[in-house]
Amino acid sequence: MKWSMTYILSHDMVTNMIHQIGLKTVYRQLVRQMKLDYMHWHDFHHQSRISAESPNGVIELMPIHNQQHYAFKYVNGHPSNPSRQLPSVCAFGCLSDMDSGIPVLIADMTLLTAIRTAACAAMVYDCIRYPQDTIDIAIIGTGAQSEFQITAMHEMHPIGTCYYYDIDDHAMQKFSDNLSEYPFNLQAINGVADIPSACDVIITATSCLTPSALAIKQSNRRKIIIAIGGDAPNKQELNRTLIENSTVIVEYLAQTKREGEIKSANPKQIxxxxxxxxxxxxxxxxxxxxxxxxxxxxxxxxxxMCQGWFESLPPHEFFGVLDDPKNLFSQIIQGTP
Amino acid sequence: MKWSMTYILSHDMVTNMIHQIGLKTVYRQLVRQMKLDYMHWHDFHHQSRISAESPNGVIELMPIHNQQHYAFKYVNGHPSNPSRQLPSVCAFGCLSDMDSGIPVLIADMTLLTAIRTAACAAMVYDCIRYPQDTIDIAIIGTGAQSEFQITAMHEMHPIGTCYYYDIDDHAMQKFSDNLSEYPFNLQAINGVADIPSACDVIITATSCLTPSALAIKQSNRRKIIIAIGGDAPNKQELNRTLIENSTVIVEYLAQTKREGEIKSANPKQIxxxxxxxxxxxxxxxxxxxxxxxxxxxxxxxxxxMCQGWFESLPPHEFFGVLDDPKNLFSQIIQGTP
Structure with a gap:
């Protein structure tokens, strides 16, 4: 390994690679890698993310490592950014070799964060699914994350009908335009009360600060509600009674207790x-x-997964090359290589 | 502000800029900025750095923010790296706008870390100096950090004689070669016992795990010992008696208590x-x-300081450009811009 060889993967490089591989394959690769890593959960050192809050939002660092690799992601969540033509979420990550501490890659993860969040939800459903040919799904909140949730789920479990709702008509139009080429039925609804009782999956992807009246109608099959995002300190999408009657799946209990739906209610089972x-x-x-x-x-x-995509391509000299690693000052005297 | 406009500053860009500005000016700019920020200490949210340890070394994240900016640095410390032609320290940092959470710049900080460590020590001496024309200085350990310590100090307080020692002859030769053009006297010594009692400043920049017998000889003027680095968990450069008889200056007590010389002894004053x-x-x-x-x-x-250097130059499209910040999925459909 030549230490200077770090991949710097810009948004365009990552997006081009996703196009080349195809979103479907990316979802499958990622679900496979994520299952593998969750299988080896106890090989990792875990900690809650480290937050810096301001009136407009939050900036977070999310580090983790095992014996082989160290990874961290920088991610912000600023819900009012779009009104200034800025994205509400912007992310980049770094993967390093634990043995040497040298970064292997630094990558834009804005798109990848949406993809991994969707792939994770699809993986969860994969672990608890009730066997059937196709599933019906409803999504409340058709913002930036919504299409990823639907397409990842569809890749793992073909969708029959997708019911969708947002308080913003423009967001609903964008959602149906973006998914018009997919083979499932798209059915706009007028609110959570219109979600059919036979829906297998209900996704909430809003930034609601007050619990919506998501009344779960009786049905004879297993139902899963996927409540996306821990992005705002006071966010709450599901009401107390619903949580108290549910089995709740969490990623890392210490962090979910602080950020998730369970911060204000005790579930039947966690x-x-x-x-x-x-x-x-x-x-x-x-x-x-x-x-x-x-x-x-x-x-x-x-x-x-990204490292696998790029390892056949030439890396970048972001960190430069040192003739003698012990002689840092020589760069000041000699000038750059 | 166009959100995609983030500066990606590679090693070569940073090094070229330092050459253009001149190391002396960089030291002065940085001491000025650091004094300003330490003056406004209570405007910042502080925390100890977050470490990930492995048998070979440590990887750390160092976040901090005030109302205006968020900053963090990734840095590793792997003392055995040079034997594999890898640097023992490799660092990069990110500066973001707190209001939007969007990164303003991401920069290689390997060289900058050495420069800021040296500038900080020079700033400390600046605050406690005994007025005099020139100072005599001794440095124990002439590794990668050593020349920066000496040149930063020289810029703020002209050096008369610089005494230097390392257990590695090659490192001593490198040190004197690198500093041969500077106007002060360079005097090799055979160990800590040879440091003259009249020395104003003694710098220890080793990775010693056992305290060296740094006996401080009596003299009639104020003496400062600068013990550099918190880079290894068990590192200890100064002996207990010396610390117990000293006034010790710390940057952030919670972190220094865990990493610094004071972890094993109680100073007279902190x-x-x-x-x-x-x-x-x-x-x-x-x-x-x-x-x-x-x-x-x-x-x-x-x-x-870096932001000031580059703000007149064109930034990079690392994070890409979004026509509609709420329509992330359109990038999957349309392809890259």
């Missing part, structure tokens, strides 16, 4: 995602909530 | 660097130790 992936826990009831706040191991999996 | 810069504390004796482990605010100052 199981961790790594126990679910390792089939070490049985779901005690048929109403399941995945309290998805996003955990560092998912970004680790994403960066390891 | 004062924080921000109190020193703000002249809020009086030094109670003439034997002073700066227990320098490096704190995030110094990297913040460095990144703010």
């Amino acid at each position: 199981i961790t995602l790594h126990e679910l992936v390792q089939s070490k826990q049985t779901l005690s009831n048929d109403l399941i909530v995945f309290d998805s706040v996003g955990f560092a191991i998912e970004d680790y999996s994403t960066l390891v | 004062i924080t660097l921000h109190e020193l810069v703000q002249s809020k504390q009086t030094l109670s004796n003439d034997l002073i130790v700066f227990d320098s482990v490096g704190f995030a605010i110094e990297d913040y100052s460095t990144l703010v």
